[in-house]
Amino acid sequence: xTRQDTVARHDTVTAPSQATDRRSPVCTDAVWRLPVTVCRxxxxxxxxxxxxxxxxxxxxADDTLKPSMIRDHEVxxxxxxxxxxxDFGAPELLAAIDEVLEAVEHTLGVSCRxxxxxxxxxxxxxxxxxxxHQDTSVEFTPRRLLTFVYYLHRTPRPFEGGELRVFDAALxxxxxxxxxxxxxxxxxxxxxxDSIVFFLPTAWHEVRxxxxxxxxxxxxxxxxxxxLCSPDPANRETDASP
Numbered sequence: 162x163t164r165q166d167t168v169a170r171h172d173t174v175t176a177p178s179q180a181t182d183r184r185s186p187v188c189t190d191a192v193w194r195l196p197v198t199v200c201r202x203x204x205x206x207x208x209x210x211x212x213x214x215x216x217x218x219x220x221x222a223d224d225t226l227k228p229s230m231i232r233d234h235e236v237x238x239x240x241x242x243x244x245x246x247x248d249f250g251a252p253e254l255l256a257a258i259d260e261v262l263e264a265v266e267h268t269l270g271v272s273c274r275x276x277x278x279x280x281x282x283x284x285x286x287x288x289x290x291x292x293x294h295q296d297t298s299v300e301f302t303p304r305r306l307l308t309f310v311y312y313l314h315r316t317p318r319p320f321e322g323g324e325l326r327v328f329d330a331a332l333x334x335x336x337x338x339x340x341x342x343x344x345x346x347x348x349x350x351x352x353x354x355d356s357i358v359f360f361l362p363t364a365w366h367e368v369r370x371x372x373x374x375x376x377x378x379x380x381x382x383x384x385x386x387x388x389l390c391s392p393d394p395a396n397r398e399t400d401a402s403p
Contacts, residue, residue, distance in 0.1 A: 193330070195330040198269055198360065199360045200268050201350060201357070203355070211355035218249070221246050226244035227244060227245060240291075245281045245282065258309060271306055271307055275392060277389070278388070278390070279390050282384075283386050285320075285382040286371065288372075291367055293328065294366070294367065296308050305388040306389050307389040308359065308360050308386075308388055309357060310387075311384065311385040312382070312383070313383040314383055319380035323368060323370075325350040325352065326348070326349050327349075328346070328367075331345050
């Protein structure tokens with residue numbers, strides 16, 4: 162065996178151990194912080210249509226607004242406090258959403274073809290809030306593809322707070338670690354009258370506490386919260402039956 166062969170053989174044997182001993186210069190606690198994309202449109206319906214929709218929302222008397230639920234069937238006042246009406250009709254809003262949907266899909270990277278809308282009117286008054294949550298889960302709401310929130314209120318704004326807080330995604334670089342919730346970053350979006358926001362249902366978000374000194378229903382932070390959902394398989398089976 163030549164000296165050259167001996168050197169080559171030695172290098173082949175020792176190289177793996179050297180690679181194994183190398184440590185990543187990245188800290189094991191490193192976390193990606195990825196801003197969540199939110200599409201926001203102001204003056205969405207225009208003054209006349211928005212004001213008419215607001216008056217319909219105000220006309221929703223207390224007996225038609227029920228305590229808001231989570232998971233579609235639980236009232237948990239320590240987690241969510243507001244009132245909702247699920248039979249509130251807003252066809253003009255749905256028509257406007259349809260007009261901008263292609264641009265929203267492109268921006269958020271989601272396809273909403275053949276989806277079904279689901280929405281409700283929500284009123285937040287003094288002390289109301291909604292803790293951090295997601296709008297979709299495998300167990301309760303797997304069909305939601307896109308979240309939208311349209312805001313309505315009297316002007317000048319008769320309440321304070323009520324911002325939509327959207328949290329940045331926090332993903333650990335190393336599987337053995339996890340970012341702590343308290344360290345998450347976020348952006349707050351004002352609930353401006355006649356504005357709408359779109360984002361993916363998987364985004365963590367919350368409604369910041371509302372302060373409404375008058376406590377009057379008409380001075381509430383009104384919002385039409387909704388989703389575009391993939392068709393219900395049960396309905397498709399029904400439609401396909403003879």
